[in-house]
Structures are given as C-alpha cells and as structure tokens.
Amino acid sequence: MLTEASNFAEGVDLAFKVIFGISIFLLVGITTVMITFVIKYRRSKHPKAEQIKDNTALEITWTLIPLAIALLMFYYGYAAFRPQRDFPKDAMNVTVVAKMWVWSFVYPGNKESNMLVLPINKPVVLNLTSLDVIHSFYVPAFRQKEDCVPGKTNQMWFIPTMIGEYWVLCAEYCGMNHSYMEAKVKVVSQAEYEAWINALPKKTAEPEGLTIIKKNACTGCHSIDGSNLVSTSFKGIYGKESIVVTDGKEHTITVDDAYIKTSIYEPDKDMVKGLPKGVMKSYKGIISDDEVSRIIDYFKSIK
Amino acid sequence: MAETITHSYLENTGRYKGILAWLTSTDHKRIGLMYMYAMMVFFIVGVLLGELMRLELFRPGQQFYSAQTYNGIFTIHGIIMIFTVVIPGLAAVFGNFCMPLLIGARDVAFPRLNLFSWYLYILGAAIALSSQFLGNGPPDTGWTFYAPYSIQTHTNVVAAVFGAFVLGFSSILTGLNFIVTIHRLRAAGMTFFRMPLFPWSLYATAWIQVLATPIVGITLLMVIAERWLRIGFFDPSLGGDPILYQHLFWIYSHPAVYIMILPAMGVITEIIPTFAQRRVFGYKAIALSSLAIALVGYFVWAHHMYTSGMSITARWVFSLLTFLVAVPSAIKVFNWVTTMYKGSISVKPPFLFALGFIFLFMIGGLTGLSLGSLATDIHVHDTSYVVAHFHYIIFGGVGFAFFAALHYWYPKMYGRMYNFRRANIAFGFLFVGFNLLYFPQFVIGIMGMPRRYFDYLPQFTLGHQLSTIGGFILLIGIIIMLVNLFSKKGVKAPDNPWGGKTLEWTIPSPPPVENFDELPVITGEPYYFE
Numbered sequence: 080m081l082t083e084a085s086n087f088a089e090g091v092d093l094a095f096k097v098i099f100g101i102s103i104f105l106l107v108g109i110t111t112v113m114i115t116f117v118i119k120y121r122r123s124k125h126p127k128a129e130q131i132k133d134n135t136a137l138e139i140t141w142t143l144i145p146l147a148i149a150l151l152m153f154y155y156g157y158a159a160f161r162p163q164r165d166f167p168k169d170a171m172n173v174t175v176v177a178k179m180w181v182w183s184f185v186y187p188g189n190k191e192s193n194m195l196v197l198p199i200n201k202p203v204v205l206n207l208t209s210l211d212v213i214h215s216f217y218v219p220a221f222r223q224k225e226d227c228v229p230g231k232t233n234q235m236w237f238i239p240t241m242i243g244e245y246w247v248l249c250a251e252y253c254g255m256n257h258s259y260m261e262a263k264v265k266v267v268s269q270a271e272y273e274a275w276i277n278a279l280p281k282k283t284a285e286p287e288g289l290t291i292i293k294k295n296a297c298t299g300c301h302s303i304d305g306s307n308l309v310s311t312s313f314k315g316i317y318g319k320e321s322i323v324v325t326d327g328k329e330h331t332i333t334v335d336d337a338y339i340k341t342s343i344y345e346p347d348k349d350m351v352k353g354l355p356k357g358v359m360k361s362y363k364g365i366i367s368d369d370e371v372s373r374i375i376d377y378f379k380s381i382k
Numbered sequence: 383m384a385e386t387i388t389h390s391y392l393e394n395t396g397r398y399k400g401i402l403a404w405l406t407s408t409d410h411k412r413i414g415l416m417y418m419y420a421m422m423v424f425f426i427v428g429v430l431l432g433e434l435m436r437l438e439l440f441r442p443g444q445q446f447y448s449a450q451t452y453n454g455i456f457t458i459h460g461i462i463m464i465f466t467v468v469i470p471g472l473a474a475v476f477g478n479f480c481m482p483l484l485i486g487a488r489d490v491a492f493p494r495l496n497l498f499s500w501y502l503y504i505l506g507a508a509i510a511l512s513s514q515f516l517g518n519g520p521p522d523t524g525w526t527f528y529a530p531y532s533i534q535t536h537t538n539v540v541a542a543v544f545g546a547f548v549l550g551f552s553s554i555l556t557g558l559n560f561i562v563t564i565h566r567l568r569a570a571g572m573t574f575f576r577m578p579l580f581p582w583s584l585y586a587t588a589w590i591q592v593l594a595t596p597i598v599g600i601t602l603l604m605v606i607a608e609r610w611l612r613i614g615f616f617d618p619s620l621g622g623d624p625i626l627y628q629h630l631f632w633i634y635s636h637p638a639v640y641i642m643i644l645p646a647m648g649v650i651t652e653i654i655p656t657f658a659q660r661r662v663f664g665y666k667a668i669a670l671s672s673l674a675i676a677l678v679g680y681f682v683w684a685h686h687m688y689t690s691g692m693s694i695t696a697r698w699v700f701s702l703l704t705f706l707v708a709v710p711s712a713i714k715v716f717n718w719v720t721t722m723y724k725g726s727i728s729v730k731p732p733f734l735f736a737l738g739f740i741f742l743f744m745i746g747g748l749t750g751l752s753l754g755s756l757a758t759d760i761h762v763h764d765t766s767y768v769v770a771h772f773h774y775i776i777f778g779g780v781g782f783a784f785f786a787a788l789h790y791w792y793p794k795m796y797g798r799m800y801n802f803r804r805a806n807i808a809f810g811f812l813f814v815g816f817n818l819l820y821f822p823q824f825v826i827g828i829m830g831m832p833r834r835y836f837d838y839l840p841q842f843t844l845g846h847q848l849s850t851i852g853g854f855i856l857l858i859g860i861i862i863m864l865v866n867l868f869s870k871k872g873v874k875a876p877d878n879p880w881g882g883k884t885l886e887w888t889i890p891s892p893p894p895v896e897n898f899d900e901l902p903v904i905t906g907e908p909y910y911f912e
Contacts, residue, residue, distance in 0.1 A: 081828070081829055081830065087757075090757060091757045091758060091760070091761055094752075094755055094757045094758050095752060095758050095761075095828075098751050098752045098755060098758060099752070102748035102749070102751060105744070105748060106744055106745065106748055109715065109716075109719060109744060110741055110744070112719055113719045113722065113737065113740065113741075116719065116722040116723055116725070116727070117722060117727055117729060117737065120658070120722065120723070120724060120725050120726060120727045121727050121728075121729070122726045122727060122728045125724070125725075125726050125727070126726055127726055128658060128659040128660040128724065128725045128726040128911060129660070129724040129725075130660060130661050130911060130912075131660070131661075131663060131720075131723065131724060133663065133664055133665070133666075137720075138664050138667050138713070141712070141713065141716045142667075142709060142713055145708070145709050145712040145713070146706075146709050149705035149706065149708050149709060149751075150705065152705060152751055152754075152755055153701055153702055153705045153754075153755060155755065155757075156701060156752075156754075156755025156756040156757045156758055156759070157698055157701065157755075157756055157757075158757075159756070159757030159758075160697070160698075160756035160757040160760065161694075163757070163760075164694045211530075211534070212530050212531040212534060213528060213530070213531065213624055215689060215764060217764075217830070217832065219761070219829065219830025220830075222757075222760065222761040223760065223761075224689050224760050224761065224763060224764070225689050225691065225760075226689050226690050226691055228618075228624055228625065228690065228691055229530060229618045229619070229624065230618025230619075230623070230624070231618075231625075231691065233690075233691035246830070246839065248830065248832050249832065250689075250763065250764040250765065250832045250833075251528075251764060252453075252523075252524050252528070252531070252764075252833075252834040253531060254453070254522065254531060254535065255449050255450050255453060255522070256449060257449075257453075257834060257835065257836070258449065258832075258834075258835035258836045258837045258838065259449075259837065355450075357518050357519045357536070357537075358450070360518075360536035
C-alpha cells in the first residue's frame with residue numbers, strides 16, 4: 080500500500096503482516112463464536128442455562144496459546160528492529176537540525192540544505208538534534224522515526240532503496256505550526272547526488288542579528304525572505320508603515336528602533352492589526368538590549 | 383424482617399432539602415450519582431470539543447479556526463476526557479453506587495472522606511477548566527504536558543497541571559477508601575473468592591490509584607516549579623532532561639489506563655452471567671487476572687517511548703513486558719465468551735452494550751499489539767493509528783462499558799425502567815458511528831498521518847471525511863441514549879428486573895438509605911444460578 084523505500088521497510092511490513100494476520104483471525108474467530116452462542120442459546124430457544132463447571136485444562140490452554148502468540152509477535156517486531164540499531168561504520172553522516180517549525184540538513188563540509196538529498200543504495204546515518212523542543216523525524220516511506228531531543232543527539236540509519244521524493248514529517252507535537260513542519264527527502268543516483276552536493280554553497284558566516292533571531296526561534300513565525308508565516312516577515316520591515324492596535328484603538332506607525340524594541344519586550348502593547356493578543360511571548364530578560372541593537376542592524380540590512 | 387419503615391436513598395429525610403441534601407450527603411449511592419452528573423457534563427463538553435476538531439479536519443487547510451485554537455482544543459479535550467471523565471470513570475460512579483451493595487455493606491469505610499473526594503474532584507476539575515479563561519490563553523501542550531514544550535509555552539499550563547494534581551488526590555482517596563472497604567466491610571461469610579468480580583476489579587484498580595497517582599502528582603508539581611522558579615528538571619536549556627519527564631509521566635499514565643479499563647472489565651463480568659443466567663466461567667482466573675494486569679501494568683510504561691532514543695535494552699525489555707500484559711486481557715475475553723456457552727441468553731440493552739464492548743475492546747487490544755512490537759511501533763507511533771487505538775480502548779472499552787453499566791444498574795439507581803427499543807436504537811447509532819469515526823484513523827495512520835495535526839496532506843482526506851461523518855452519527859447515538867434515559871420517568875422497576883444473583887438485586891429499587899435491613903450472610907459462590 081505504502082512505498083517501501085528503505086532497506087528496513089520490508090522487514091517492518093512483514094512484522095505488520097504477521098501481527099495483523101493473526102489479529103484478524105482472532106477477531107473474526109472470537110466474534111463468530113460469540114454471535115453463534117448468542118443466537119444458538121437465546122432464551123426463546125434455550126430457556127434453561129446449563130451450569131458448566133470450570134475446566135482447568137481449557138484455561139491453561141488458552142493462557143499458553145496467547146502467550147506463545149505474544150512471544151512470536153514480539154520476536155518479529157524485535158527481529159525487524161534489531162538491525163536498525165547496528166550502525167554501519169562507513170556510512171555517510173548528515174546532521175538533522177529540527178527547530179520550530181523547520182527542518183534543516185547539515186552535510187559534511189558545513190553545507191546546509193532544507194531538503195534531504197541522498198544517493199540511492201548508500202547507507203546513511205542521521206544525527207538527530209533539536210534547538211528548542213522535542214520534534215520527531217518521520218519518513219513514512221522508510222518506516223523510520225526517531226525523536227529530535229534538545230540537549231542530546233539521537234541517531235538512525237538506513238539505506239534508501241528507491242529513487243523518488245518522500246515526505247519528512249514531524250511526529251512529536253511541537254507547538255503552533257507542528258502540522259506544517261515538513262520537508263522532502265529526495266533519493267537520487269550517485270552522480271546526481273555528487274553534482275548536487277558540489278553545487279551546494281558552504282554556510283557563510285551570518286550577521287549576528289540573524290543568529291540571535293534564529294536562536295530565539297523568531298523565524299518560526301517571521302520569515303526573512305518576505306514569505307508570510309504567522310506574522311509579518313522581517314524582510315523590508317524596517318521603516319515600513321504598519322497599522323497597529325493599542326488599547327483597542329487602531330493607528331498607523333512607522334517601524335523604527337523604538338517600535339522594534341517594544342515589540343520584542345511588550346508584544347501585546349502595539350498589536351499588528353489582525354493578530355490576537357498573547358500570540359507572542361515577551362522576550363524581556365531573554366534578549367538583551369545589546370542584542371536588540373544587533374537585530375535592528377540586521378533588519379536594516381534586509382530591506 | 384425488621385418492622386422499621388425504610389426510606390429510599392432518593393428521598394430527603396435529613397436536615398436539608400433539595401440540592402443541599404445531596405451536597406451534604408455521605409451516602410455512597412448519592413455520591414455515585416453526583417459523580418455521574420458532573421461527569422456527564424464534562425463528557426458532553428469533551429464530545430463537543432471532539433466534534434469541533436472533526437469539523438476542522440473535514441478538509442485539508444484551514445476551515446473554521448486557527449492552528450493555535452486547534453491545539454488548545456485537543457489539549458482541553460484530552461484533559462477533560464482523561465482526568466475528569468475516564469480516570470474517575472466507572473470506579474467513581476458505579477464503584478461508589480454498587481460496590482457496598484455487591485459486598486453486602488451499608489456504606490464505604492469512610493463516608494465523609496468519600497464526600498470530600500467528590501469535592502476535591504469538582505475543585506480539581508474547576509481549576510483545570512479555569513485554564514481556558516484565565517492567564518495567557520488556553521494551554522496548548524496536549525494532555526501529556528511533554529517537556530520542554532510545557533515549560534516554554536507561554537499559555538496557561540500551570541492551571542491545567544495544578545487541576546490534574548488536585549484531581550489526583552481525589553483518585554488516591556477514593557482508592558484508599560475502596561481498599562479498606564473491601565478488606566473490612568464484606569458481609570459475613572464473603573471470603574475474597576466469594577466476592578463478585580466487579581469489586582475484585584475495583585480492588586485491583588484501587589491499588590493502582592493509591593500507588594501510582596503520587597508519582598504523577600510530584601511530576602506535575604515539578605513542572606510548576608520549573609515554570610515559576612526556573613529550576614531545571616526537564617528543560618535542557620535550564621539543565622534538565624526531557625526524557626526524565628516522559629518516564630515519570632508514563633510511570634503513572636500507563637497504569638492509569640488500567641485504572642480506566644479494569645472497572646470496565648469488572649462491569650462486563652457482572653452483566654454477562656446475569657443475561658446468560660449462567661455462573662461465570664473461570665471465576666478465579668478473572669479475579670486473579672485483574673491483579674495480574676494491575677501488577678504487570680506497572681512495568682510497561684516505556685512502550686510509549688520507543689522513539690525517544692532509549693537504549694536498545696530498554697526498548698526490547700519493555701516490548702517483551704508489554705506483550706505479557708496482553709495475555710490476562712485475552713483470558714478475560716475467552717472467559718466472557720465461554721460464559722455465554724449453553725447459557726439462556728436474553729439480549730437486553732445492557733447485554734447488547736456488553737457485546738459491543740467485547741468487540742470494540744478486542745479491536746483496541748489487537749491493534750495495541752503492533753504498538754507493543756518494536757519495528758511496527760516505530761512506524762505508527764504518534765500517528766492517528768495511536769489515536770484510533772486508544773479511542774477503541776478508552777471509548778469503545780471504558781465508554782461502552784459505562785453505557786452498559788448505566789443500562790444495567792439504572793433500574794436499581796432510580797427505581798424506574800427505560801424504553802428498551804430506544805436504548806437499542808441508540809446502541810446502533812453509537813456502534814456504527816464509533817467504528818466509522820475511528821476505524822479510518824487506523825488506515826491513515828498506517829499511511830503516515832501524524833497525530834495532533836491541524837492540517838494534513840491530500841492523500842488523507844477521505845479517511846478524515848469518513849471519520850467526521852462517523853463522529854456525527856456517534857453524536858446522534860449519544861443524544862438518543864441520554865434522552866431515553868433522562869427525559870421522562872419510565873415504569874416502576876422491580877427489585878430484580880434482570881434475574882441477577884448478586885446482592886444488589888435482593889434489596890428494593892431504589893435501595894433504602896443504609897442498603898440492607900439485616901446484613902446478608904454469604905454461604906456460596908456469587909453467581910449461583912440453579
């Protein structure tokens with residue numbers, strides 16, 4: 080039903096088939112027996128119940144059989160999972176950086192991409208990290224999922240076995256735009272991969288202001304490329320006119336140093352028209368005055 | 383028989399009249415009903431919140447409200463349904479109403495503590511709900527309050543968490559009360575192995591309540607301390623460990639699933655022998671499997687955490703233990719079905735709901751197997767497959783058992799009957815609506831639809847639409863059922879309308895204030911049909 084695009088997918092699907100197969104058999108079997116009893120022994124046809132004694136042999140049997148089935152299922156799940164924890168030595172390494180609500184993928188040589196591009200049939204180890212809260216890296220087509228936990232690095236590995244594009248989804252609830260935290264993984268031929276990675280520019284040193292707003296997850300709601308996220312994009316924001324609501328009254332302001340500072344420290348004071356109060360928290364005590372100046376410098380640079 | 387005139391517990395004979403007579407009553411039967419009325423209000427609110435989510439999810443993209451609103455709705459839906467409806471659930475309502483009757487006692491061991499527990503319940507629920515109206519907006523963490531998100535979000539998490547903390551005390555005190563009652567107040571001659579099986583399940587439940595709840599209490603206080611005092615327990619940016627939170631949370635919250643389901647199994651075990659007119663098959667196995675579930679249920683919590691980055695040893699050990707806990711549940715199903723063998727079965731509404739329970743509980747249990755297994759759980763963990771699974775257990779299981787219990791003991795509670803035909807129609811809507819609501823969520827979950835998603839990829843649309851339609855069929859069923867039970871008085875109920883053999887059927891409907899004129903003396907097994 081679902082594409083099997085990694086070396087582990089088949090084993091996982093086999094475990095599913097074993098478990099679902101036995102489960103459907105039990106469900107249909109027990110339900111049939113139950114309905115048969117209800118019909119066959121209905122009061123109009125069977126007015127007097129027989130008081131059946133307990134039967135220890137029967138009870139032991141139906142304890143041992145489910146136990147055996149349970150152990151069998153455990154084994155299939157374990158057998159398909161175990162190799163997922165045997166990390167190959169010669170694999171390529173990519174670091175997955177999760178933050179509210181974007182994925183980025185850092186390749187060796189400090190090259191960063193927002194799409195995970197992988198060569199087919201090459202083992203890859205992903206180092207899963209998070210900059211803020213817990214996210215979970217999930218690629219349904221690979222049957223792989225592992226949490227990105229802030230403060231520690233989790234790992235997963237697999238071999239992509241099918242050329243194509245697949246979804247990366249966030250499976251651990253991470254706040255407002257959790258359902259929009261998605262990316263693509265693209266599996267390509269070795270030659271295509273090499274061309275792509277060579278063309279990928281190195282991460283250049285970024286302006287201090289940008290580092291600060293990324294670190295504080297400002298970019299989760301405010302884009303820096305003019306696109307519309309939850310709130311106004313930072314691109315061209317400095318010097319722009321904006322309609323805001325202060326104490327229930329609308330008026331027009333020009334975005335200047337003072338306004339930016341107020342917006343960071345008292346976000347509910349001059350709300351941009353159309354946004355609810357409380358949507359942004361105050362960064363007082365989190366972003367210093369000096370850092371605010373760096374942010375303002377950065378805003379001036381992205382007109 | 384004594385010559386004294388006994389009053390029904392529903393008549394006010396004390397100092398107060400009207401609602402005050404209820405709010406000051408320590409009668410276990412009244413307290414049971416008071417839990418039920420409060421719980422029904424919460425349940426209806428929770429259901430309506432669920433329907434609001436289903437409406438939003440009818441199509442991809444934003445329909446009626448924002449992502450933030452959606453996150454708030456699923457959080458409060460979870461908090462209401464888990465902490466104020468299913469955790470107190472059958473134990474608080476039918477445990478209170480029936481357990482002293484079933485063991486031949488005049489009340490619980492500590493009646494005033496029992497009333498106090500109810501007030502704690504109302505207080506806790508009020509505090510939890512205040513989170514919606516006070517502070518910085520409704521909490522948006524999900525009912526699980528996972529750190530570090532719950533530490534960092536600026537929404538009103540503290541009220542919700544503190545509400546859950548207070549509700550925990552209500553649960554602990556009820557558990558304590560039931561343990562002492564069952565040990566000390568059983569009728570003369572009622573040994574443990576002559577006790578009916580619903581009290582047995584309550585006994586197992588009560589131990590979990592007493593022993594597991596304090597752990598979540600402390601954990602929730604730690605969240606509050608971390609938010610207010612910036613002590614780093616769970617948030618790595620303060621030096622804490624987010625995985626520690628998950629362990630502490632699930633050490634309680636997994637056994638809490640058994641707090642919900644064990645009394646449900648107990649109720650079903652009362653209903654089936656009555657309507658089959660047959661002694662229950664495998665009495666001891668059912669009694670002991672309740673204890674086994676309670677015990678092994680403590681050691682499976684980390685199966686909620688296979689993808690958190692635990693060691694491989696932790697993963698396989700918890701997986702193995704999880705499969706072991708499936709066995710006693712399977713035994714119960716076999717015993718229920720075998721109890722119908724060569725019985726004389728009358729399919730009245732309580733029995734119909736019990737059959738529905740067995741079917742839905744089997745689906746819930748069997749779909750849990752691929753969540754206990756490592757490789758398969760990795761794929762479906764945190765997808766709508768999990769949402770479907772736990773709704774099959776908690777709504778299909780606990781919910782349908784609650785409805786079964788309500789239809790079973792309703793004549794005893796009110797001394798009135800209800801319309802059977804309408805009850806059966808309600809069951810039809812509930813059963814069809816329920817399956818249409820949740821079954822598609824298994825399918826889209828396997829296809830890769832993550833849970834707690836406000837928006838989704840186009841391939842999941844059909845599943846979501848079927849689910850929404852099912853949600854409204856279910857709602858119709860709930861309305862028909864409640865109207866049938868509570869809109870008008872039915873004909874007077876006899877003392878023993880179903881031909882049950884347990885002690886509650888030997889006294890008048892509704893029961894007198896102290897239940898028994900003379901305390902019964904027990905000489906044999908509880909389900910003795912000639």
